Amino acid sequence: MDNNSHQFSEEPVKNQGNQGGQQPPRHNGGVGKTAVVAVVAALIGGGVGGGVAYYGFDHSGNLGVTDTSNKAGTTQVSNVSVKQSDASQAAFSKVKGAVVSVINLQKQNDDQSTWGSLFGDSGDSGSSSSKSSDSLTEYSEGSGVIYEKKDGSAYIVTNNHVISGSDKLEVILSDGTKLTANKVGADSVTDLAVLKIDGAKVNTVASFGDSSKIAAGQTVLAIGSPLGTQYATSVTQGIVSAKSRTVDTTDDNGQTTGQATVIQTDAAINNGNSGGPLINLSGQIVGINSMKLSGSSDSSDSATVEGMGFAIPSNEVVSIINQLVTSGKVVRPALGISAIDLDQVSADQQKSILKLPSSVTSGVVIAGYTRTSIAKRAGLKEYDVIVAIDGKKVTNMADLHTELYKHKVGDSVQVSYYRGSSKKNVTIKLSQTTDQLEGGNTK
Numbered sequence: 001m002d003n004n005s006h007q008f009s010e011e012p013v014k015n016q017g018n019q020g021g022q023q024p025p026r027h028n029g030g031v032g033k034t035a036v037v038a039v040v041a042a043l044i045g046g047g048v049g050g051g052v053a054y055y056g057f058d059h060s061g062n063l064g065v066t067d068t069s070n071k072a073g074t075t076q077v078s079n080v081s082v083k084q085s086d087a088s089q090a091a092f093s094k095v096k097g098a099v100v101s102v103i104n105l106q107k108q109n110d111d112q113s114t115w116g117s118l119f120g121d122s123g124d125s126g127s128s129s130s131k132s133s134d135s136l137t138e139y140s141e142g143s144g145v146i147y148e149k150k151d152g153s154a155y156i157v158t159n160n161h162v163i164s165g166s167d168k169l170e171v172i173l174s175d176g177t178k179l180t181a182n183k184v185g186a187d188s189v190t191d192l193a194v195l196k197i198d199g200a201k202v203n204t205v206a207s208f209g210d211s212s213k214i215a216a217g218q219t220v221l222a223i224g225s226p227l228g229t230q231y232a233t234s235v236t237q238g239i240v241s242a243k244s245r246t247v248d249t250t251d252d253n254g255q256t257t258g259q260a261t262v263i264q265t266d267a268a269i270n271n272g273n274s275g276g277p278l279i280n281l282s283g284q285i286v287g288i289n290s291m292k293l294s295g296s297s298d299s300s301d302s303a304t305v306e307g308m309g310f311a312i313p314s315n316e317v318v319s320i321i322n323q324l325v326t327s328g329k330v331v332r333p334a335l336g337i338s339a340i341d342l343d344q345v346s347a348d349q350q351k352s353i354l355k356l357p358s359s360v361t362s363g364v365v366i367a368g369y370t371r372t373s374i375a376k377r378a379g380l381k382e383y384d385v386i387v388a389i390d391g392k393k394v395t396n397m398a399d400l401h402t403e404l405y406k407h408k409v410g411d412s413v414q415v416s417y418y419r420g421s422s423k424k425n426v427t428i429k430l431s432q433t434t435d436q437l438e439g440g441n442t443k
Contacts, residue, residue: 087281092221092235094283096174097204098146099276101225101232102158102181102195103170106139136168143224143276144171144195145206145285147321154199157321158275159290160186163193172229177201185324189332190260190312191249191290193275194324206277209284211263211313216240222267222289222309224276231272238267238307246398247291247310261398262310263287269309278311287311319405333409333430335380336373339364341396342385354383355420362395363387363418378428380417387423388416404430 142162148155156171163169169181179197186193214220218240225232242264249260265278269292278287293308323330342350342363350356354365363385369376380386388394389403390413407413412429 088219088221088237091279091281091283092223095145095204095206095223095277095279095285096233096235098206099174099223099233100144100146100156101172101229101272102142102144102156102162102275103138103172103229104140104142104163104166105136105168105170106165107167108135108137139165141225141228141272142274143272143289145223145275145277145288146202146204147206147208147285149199149202149205152199153196154202154205155184155321155325156181156195156197157288157317158193158195159288160188160191160193162275163195164188169195171195171197172232173201174204174233175201185328185330187320187324187330189249189330190316190320192288192312192317192320192324194321206279206283206285208314208318209280209282209286211286211315214240214243214263214280214286216243219281220265220267220286221279221281222265222269222273222276222311223279224269224273224289226268226270226272228272236268238265238309240264241266241308245310246396261313261316261402262290263313265309265311266307267309268307273309284314285317286314288314288317316405331409331432333404333407333411334370334432335375335404335415335428335430336370337366337375337380338368339366339386339397339400341365343396354385354418356385356418357421360385360387360418362393364394364397364400374428374431375415378415378426380415380426381419383419385418386415387418390414391416 140162142158144156144158144162146154146156163183163186166183169183171179171181173179179201181195181197184194184196216239220238220240222236222238224234226234240263244261245264246261263278263286265287267278269289273289274291276289277285278289280286289309289311291310293305320330342361342365345354345365364387366375366380366382366384366386368382386394386400389400392399392403394400394403404413407430409430409432412427414425414427416423416425418424
């Protein structure tokens with residue numbers, strides 16, 4: 001398959017391995033935007049320390065207690081076993097061999113180590129033992145999935161935050177083989193990255209399904225290395241909780257940088273699952289696990305947040321990774337504006353400043369421009385409210401990004417907007433806008 005021509009399979013939803021005994025991650029395990037996770041091992045159930053009954057079928061086909069013996073101490077395991085054709089098991093077996101652990105190694109200065117300080121190492125020159133040297137230390141661990149093998153190399157998709165800041169990257173295959181990985185490209189906006197490894201020992205490659213065909217309630221599986229390689233190739237099952245959810249994206253400092261449209265799932269996703277696949281019961285990747293909500297909500301009842309994980313839809317993943325393989329980066333079209341969602345503007349301001357018709361309840365309000373803004377050149381003004389791109393409704397910034405990113409630099413789009421009570425349309429040829437916004441604002 002050509003690097004730039006990944007196709008989505010429209011196969012209907014109908015319905016591989018191990019890992020080396022590695023140490024758990026020293027840091028956050030590659031999963032960004034999560035709270036600290038406390039791991040508690042507990043025995044669950046009422047039978048601990050009590051009697052255990054073994055069940056089987058009697059000659060009439062009824063379920064009953066297996067007859068062992070009238071003598072104490074002669075209990076046996078029933079010879080009845082459950083045989084089933086499990087779609088989840090089949091899907092997992094199809095993909096598990098393509099799931100890998102990704103190790104982020106970063107430099108650590110030996111002179112600043114605890115031991116050097118403890119023994120009063122002054123770092124004076126002339127002594128080889130006191131010379132400064134940088135050593136690589138495991139910073140975090142995450143997951144990834146092999147999606148292509150070509151020309152002797154294998155390509156892995158993972159999250160950008162899993163590899164961010166790395167000085168060296170290692171990948172552990174499902175059979176425990178450890179390989180050095182090279183970064184092909186990364187994109188912080190979508191939190192995706194592509195790595196390349198020697199493909200000689202790669203035997204399984206996963207395929208992408210069409211994320212537009214998923215539906216809420218559909219069974220999905222999340223595969224990865226929760227808490228690090230000690231638990232590599234773990235699988236959890238859940239459902240698609242929501243096909244499309246808009247969430248804020250943040251940088252390493254916790255600052256909101258934009259919004260992303262993601263799949264919400266209740267399949268368990270923990271630190272280290274980032275970059276691993278979310279698959280359907282046909283064994284196709286429908287998303288790349290990226291983040292979860294954890295801890296307590298902001299509501300007054302402080303309800304605990306559970307079972308809220310998010311994955312980047314496969315349709316977007318394929319578009320991004322093809323660009324990363326081709327050019328090492330993603331070039332996006334832009335209008336050259338700063339904007340806010342209309343629902344963030346008070347009703348009084350919508351009426352007195354924007355002067356919108358009462359029927360207009362959603363859209364994106366232009367708040368500023370870049371110095372070379374194509375939107376400004378096309379005649380759009382501050383306080384105009386964008387409501388559609390090429391006839392597709394725009395209700396918020398996430399919609400605006402989604403519609404724009406369907407196009408390439410150089411494409412022309414029709415922008416529908418309101419200026420006061422009047423609806424207008426203008427055709428704009430898209431360009432890449434990278435300069436700063438007027439007034440020093442940030443988008």
